[in-house]
Amino acid sequence: MLISVPVRNTAAKAEDNSAGCLVLRVQRDLPWFFRVPPVSWILAIQPERRMTLDRLGSWVWKLCDGNRNVEQLVDDFAAAEGLSFHEARVAVTGYLKTLIQRGALAVEVPGGK
Amino acid sequence: MSASKSAGTPYSLETSIWRHFRLRLPADWEMLQFSRNPEIGKCGFADRYNFRFELNWKVVPGAPDFDRMLSDYAAKLGASNHSGVKRVAREGWRGLESSTPTMLTSRFGRFFEEESCLLEVVFLWPGKHRDGSLQRKVLRSIRYESPTGDHLRRWRTLGMDFFVPDGLALEECTALPARAEITFTDRRKRSRHQLSRLGLVDHWLKTPVTDHVKSGAAKALKNMQDLSFERNGHRITCLVGSMKSPPVPVFGPGRGVGLHCGWICPESGRLYHMTMRQPGSRAEDLLQWAERLSCCSRKRLAS
Numbered sequence A: 001m002l003i004s005v006p007v008r009n010t011a012a013k014a015e016d017n018s019a020g021c022l023v024l025r026v027q028r029d030l031p032w033f034f035r036v037p038p039v040s041w042i043l044a045i046q047p048e049r050r051m052t053l054d055r056l057g058s059w060v061w062k063l064c065d066g067n068r069n070v071e072q073l074v075d076d077f078a079a080a081e082g083l084s085f086h087e088a089r090v091a092v093t094g095y096l097k098t099l100i101q102r103g104a105l106a107v108e109v110p111g112g113k
Numbered sequence B: 001m002s003a004s005k006s007a008g009t010p011y012s013l014e015t016s017i018w019r020h021f022r023l024r025l026p027a028d029w030e031m032l033q034f035s036r037n038p039e040i041g042k043c044g045f046a047d048r049y050n051f052r053f054e055l056n057w058k059v060v061p062g063a064p065d066f067d068r069m070l071s072d073y074a075a076k077l078g079a080s081n082h083s084g085v086k087r088v089a090r091e092g093w094r095g096l097e098s099s100t101p102t103m104l105t106s107r108f109g110r111f112f113e114e115e116s117c118l119l120e121v122v123f124l125w126p127g128k129h130r131d132g133s134l135q136r137k138v139l140r141s142i143r144y145e146s147p148t149g150d151h152l153r154r155w156r157t158l159g160m161d162f163f164v165p166d167g168l169a170l171e172e173c174t175a176l177p178a179r180a181e182i183t184f185t186d187r188r189k190r191s192r193h194q195l196s197r198l199g200l201v202d203h204w205l206k207t208p209v210t211d212h213v214k215s216g217a218a219k220a221l222k223n224m225q226d227l228s229f230e231r232n233g234h235r236i237t238c239l240v241g242s243m244k245s246p247p248v249p250v251f252g253p254g255r256g257v258g259l260h261c262g263w264i265c266p267e268s269g270r271l272y273h274m275t276m277r278q279p280g281s282r283a284e285d286l287l288q289w290a291e292r293l294s295c296c297s298r299k300r301l302a303s
Helices: A055-063 A070-081 A085-101 B066-079 B132-141 B209-220 B283-291
Strands: A005-008 A012-016 A022-027 A048-053 A105-108 B013-018 B021-026 B030-033 B040-046 B051-059 B083-090 B093-099 B103-112 B117-126 B152-157 B160-165 B169-176 B179-185 B192-198 B221-226 B229-231 B234-243 B257-264 B271-278 B294-296
Touching: A005 A070, A005 A085, A022 A055, A048 A055, A055 A070, A055 A085, A070 A085, A085 A105, A085 B030, B013 B132, B021 B051, B021 B132, B066 B083, B066 B093, B066 B103, B083 B103, B083 B132, B117 B132, B160 B179, B160 B192, B160 B283, B209 B221, B209 B234, B209 B257, B209 B271, B234 B283, B257 B283, B271 B283
Parallel strands: none
Antiparallel strands: A005 A105, A012 A022, A022 A048, B013 B021, B013 B152, B030 B040, B040 B051, B051 B117, B083 B093, B093 B103, B103 B117, B152 B160, B160 B294, B169 B179, B179 B192, B192 B271, B221 B234, B229 B234, B234 B257, B257 B271
């Protein structure tokens, strides 16, 4: 886990809101029949998923540049926030898990393992 | 960073004191597991990649038969996936060394008569190298921590170094990112000491520390006295007062003195918060105990 590299979904768009938080919008990949009547009349599924990240989550997102692995992210987070390694690890991996579940990030494992 | 330090690389050791035992371990081995039960329990310490050390304790009626214990244990290890099991003795400890396909292990035991307690420590060495020098240093450092002359017990854990009256038991302990809390009570739950160490303060504390402490104190105390002070660069908000009576007295903490104090350590940026209630004690006693909390190695509150 520590050597894997979080990679942003290129379809995810990020905007700063007035509260200093980041709003991420990720296009949903819906099957075609969800987009046409009558299903689209019955199930009004939004075409994109939105999530608002707090200051810490925004910071983690911005550091996911495709070059840093999880260990480096954790070290940077720990240094910036004055946390121990394991405190930062729990916080960072928690944010990463949420972002991966929402489709905003993927994880690349070096060596393809 | 490599998975383990290479031979000869010096470790920076830090002291921990848990359940009346003191030991020194590498600074990057953090306590990730702990037990509150004083009769039988375990603490586990991990570096960033693996668990590295276990401290196990068990209260026993008397000194065990170590020869028989080691024989039984060696047989049990041999029957599992451990190979090369052999007896060793280091620094007054007796134990076994063995290996599995992925790591080397060293486990040592010793009986501490002061607590009638059998202590077992386990070193876990990922890879193929066992640091004998570090093992000896750690084993030499482990000792029983006696109560002080004024009947206090010292604990040093979760980034705090503090004293609680002997006779109070560890009731609760929370260790979450940026939030460590530890609570001691007596058997009837009338005395209670709670210490907290909170991080990420800039993200959640929206009022001055003084107001934060006062708002908590106002809920629990009446006739408050402000005994705030400054010590070694730390501005400590400290309030002492009488415990408020609960609506139904039989369910409450009873009368007595309570203390609330808090400060932000200028070195770590963390907020330290203490609350104490101790029926039958004086405000001076509570203040003295509060002053003995150290939040950073270079700035002890107690002079």
